[in-house]
Amino acid sequence: MMGRSPSSSDENGLKKGPWTPEEDRKLIDYIERNGHGSWRALPKLAGLNRCGKSCRLRWTNYLRPDIKRGKFSDEEEQIIINLHAVLGNKWSAIATHLPGRTDNEIKNFWNTHLKKKLLQMGIDPVTHRPRTDLCLLANLPQLLSAAASHFVNPMNNNSWDNNSLSLRLHTDATQQLAKLQLLHNIVQVLSTSPVTPTMEALNHLGTLPLHDHDDHLHEYLRMNSQFELEGLGNSTINLASNPNQIPYSSTFPSLIDVNQPTHNVHQPIGNSKIFNGDDSDGNDQFGAIPKENSLPPLVSVLDSTDQCFTVNGMENKMNPSDHISNPSTSTSTTFGEAWGELLDDDDAGDSFLLDLQRL
DNA sequence: AATCAATACAACCGCATGGGG
DNA sequence: TCCCCATGCGGTTGTATTGAT
Numbered sequence: 001m002m003g004r005s006p007s008s009s010d011e012n013g014l015k016k017g018p019w020t021p022e023e024d025r026k027l028i029d030y031i032e033r034n035g036h037g038s039w040r041a042l043p044k045l046a047g048l049n050r051c052g053k054s055c056r057l058r059w060t061n062y063l064r065p066d067i068k069r070g071k072f073s074d075e076e077e078q079i080i081i082n083l084h085a086v087l088g089n090k091w092s093a094i095a096t097h098l099p100g101r102t103d104n105e106i107k108n109f110w111n112t113h114l115k116k117k118l119l120q121m122g123i124d125p126v127t128h129r130p131r132t133d134l135c136l137l138a139n140l141p142q143l144l145s146a147a148a149s150h151f152v153n154p155m156n157n158n159s160w161d162n163n164s165l166s167l168r169l170h171t172d173a174t175q176q177l178a179k180l181q182l183l184h185n186i187v188q189v190l191s192t193s194p195v196t197p198t199m200e201a202l203n204h205l206g207t208l209p210l211h212d213h214d215d216h217l218h219e220y221l222r223m224n225s226q227f228e229l230e231g232l233g234n235s236t237i238n239l240a241s242n243p244n245q246i247p248y249s250s251t252f253p254s255l256i257d258v259n260q261p262t263h264n265v266h267q268p269i270g271n272s273k274i275f276n277g278d279d280s281d282g283n284d285q286f287g288a289i290p291k292e293n294s295l296p297p298l299v300s301v302l303d304s305t306d307q308c309f310t311v312n313g314m315e316n317k318m319n320p321s322d323h324i325s326n327p328s329t330s331t332s333t334t335f336g337e338a339w340g341e342l343l344d345d346d347d348a349g350d351s352f353l354l355d356l357q358r359l
Numbered sequence: 360a361a362t363c364a365a366t367a368c369a370a371c372c373g374c375a376t377g378g379g380g
Numbered sequence: 381t382c383c384c385c386a387t388g389c390g391g392t393t394g395t396a397t398t399g400a401t
Contacts, residue, residue: 018369018395040386056387057370092389103389108368111391 015049019058023048027055028063061104068100072109080106081114085128 019027030046036059037045039052048055061067072080076098083094091103091110098106115125122130 016371038386053372053387054370060388062369089390104369107390112367 013049014043014051014054016054019062023050024058024063027059031059031063057104061102064102066100067102072101072113076101077109077114080110081118081128084110084114084125 015023026046026048030042034045036042036056039056042048042052042055043050046055050058079097080094083097087093089107091107095101095103095106118125118128124130
């Protein structure tokens with residue numbers, strides 16, 4: 001299709017550049033009859049004026065019969081993102097989790113689509129952590145919009161077939177990773193924002209029931225915001241900045257250690273093993289997470305007086321008590337309900353995020 | 360309709376790795 | 381232990397295609 005000039009050839013007179021249908025046919029015919037054997041010897045035996053390496057690449061990246069062609073599904077996309085967060089640019093390792101996809105295809109898809117998508121979500125595609133080189137508040141609507149689509153439950157997607165149980169289970173695990181990472185991003189944006197209503201909204205997290213399967217979320221929220229989530233009722237939410245606060249990363253690791261190369265830095269959540277492929281021997285896949293990875297402490301609502309914030313150059317003044325004292329206000333209620341939906345893992349996301357956007 | 364820029368992706372390059380002698 | 385060779389892998393390039401102006 002595309003590629004190098006068809007007229008190019010190397011110093012040995014071997015052809016380079018795009019393959020012709022005739023060359024493809026010769027290569028396929030030979031391999032189907034004889035297997036590839038020695039790639040170096042293959043071109044001569046197959047009647048091809050190509051180097052063995054070129055033949056190998058053509059076969060493995062394009063002609064192999066088990067290659068799955070066409071667009072990446074949402075599930076595949078999610079798996080790639082989450083595996084990349086864990087494995088870094090180990091395209092071949094990622095490819096082992098996506099049957100029919102080549103490392104080259106995944107790499108190209110990452111570079112042309114997913115990197116940009118993550119950037120739009122406010123996530124650094126290298127570290128998978130929130131970007132700090134932009135005005136996060138200004139980008140919050142985009143972040144939430146991206147999150148809304150991100151949280152659409154893939155289990156309800158018709159694209160699953162009956163033979164994809166492994167992929168489905170895998171996605172389930174990576175989905176949890178994705179959620180946690182995105183929650184991390186959102187909380188980070190909210191917690192670093194001086195805008196009072198976001199803190200008010202976060203207050204209502206404390207009233208939410210959590211589900212057994214959301215232990216990680218539970219722990220994440222606890223460590224990030226110092227909420228007392230269990231048996232909270234109407235008890236006070238401690239949002240105060242605490243100098244002794246345990247960095248969440250020390251007990252609940254970020255998915256990514258921004259300070260380390262991405263290929264050897266990641267910890268599984270809790271003790272769970274998430275991936276069962278080639279890289280799950282656990283020897284040195286998961287390293288320690290430095291303390292710099294912690295979120296900044298949240299601002300105390302209780303201590304706050306009138307707070308000023310600026311959006312798009314306009315100064316606003318909010319009295320947090322207006323919101324805290326009235327939990328029935330629409331933003332508070334919808335945030336809490338929606339957060340519950342999010343944690344409920346069913347119809348996660350849309351209403352919650354839309355409500356959050358209104359804050 | 361023409362031009363330019365952005366995108367997509369096959370293919371290439373060069374280094375890394377592992378096995379055999 | 382060292383060297384050579386075959387293959388694997390990740391990064392980059394080059395060009396056809398698509399979209400915007």
